[in-house]
Amino acid sequence: MKHASDQELLTQVRQANSQAFDELYQRCWKPLYVHAFKKTGDKDEAFDLVQDVFVTFWDKRKQLPEITTSPQFYLRGMLIHKIARYFRDRGFKEAHEKNFAAFLRQEGIADREVPALNNPHLDIEETVAAVHSSIESMPQRMRKIFQLNKFDHLSIAEIAEALNLSPQTVKNQLGTAISRIKKEVTLHHFTPEQLLLVYWLIKP
Numbered sequence: 001m002k003h004a005s006d007q008e009l010l011t012q013v014r015q016a017n018s019q020a021f022d023e024l025y026q027r028c029w030k031p032l033y034v035h036a037f038k039k040t041g042d043k044d045e046a047f048d049l050v051q052d053v054f055v056t057f058w059d060k061r062k063q064l065p066e067i068t069t070s071p072q073f074y075l076r077g078m079l080i081h082k083i084a085r086y087f088r089d090r091g092f093k094e095a096h097e098k099n100f101a102a103f104l105r106q107e108g109i110a111d112r113e114v115p116a117l118n119n120p121h122l123d124i125e126e127t128v129a130a131v132h133s134s135i136e137s138m139p140q141r142m143r144k145i146f147q148l149n150k151f152d153h154l155s156i157a158e159i160a161e162a163l164n165l166s167p168q169t170v171k172n173q174l175g176t177a178i179s180r181i182k183k184e185v186t187l188h189h190f191t192p193e194q195l196l197l198v199y200w201l202i203k204p
Contacts, residue, residue: 006071013061021061025054028072032079035204039083041095049086053078068140073147077132080201084125103200127194128201134184138177145170146177151204 001009001023009027012020029050036046053075057064067074087096135143141163148154148162156174160167185195 010064010067010071013058014064016061021054021058024071028075029054031072031204032075035076036079036083038204039096039099039201040086041093041099045086049079049082052082069136069143069147077136080128080132081125083201084128088125100197100200103203104196127198130184131181131195131198131202134181135177138180142173142177145173149174151202 001012001019004012004020004023006024006027009020009024013024032050032053033046036049037043040046040049056078057075092100135146138146144163145159148159149156154162156167156170159165160170163170
């Protein structure tokens, strides 16, 4: 199974092949754990969230949609939903608020007042679902460019070289991807606070 492609593993997982599932777990669990730990700040909670992702993935293997992205991206989407639910159920602690404030400073928006994260009107689950759905629905090349730029922090020139595209094509695709997300956001009338929080949850 070590030499199987991601798509081959997904096919085998759908057929209840536990070895394929174990291999997929080994390939994907560490970056998922790192992401969960960055957001929760708790090793045990992060581990439990990631385990829950894989348990859900296995339990629903027969109902899995067609996954055209990498399995890691799909699993990461599941994880972000679970992290959003985690904060909804348990609330934000002081450490989370400091982490979020540091994120705002890093993104160059430190002058913005940090939102009250425990505001009951901040429906982050709905916002996460809408933004992630918008990313999932992008054409494959556009989604790849968006992921490389926003999640892997590659420049337009680096993406163009990696995908053998012109820089202008990358720039156009990235602009269209952002426009699609903005359109989805506009339809749902999300607040700036909701969007900032979701951006923090999604960003590695």
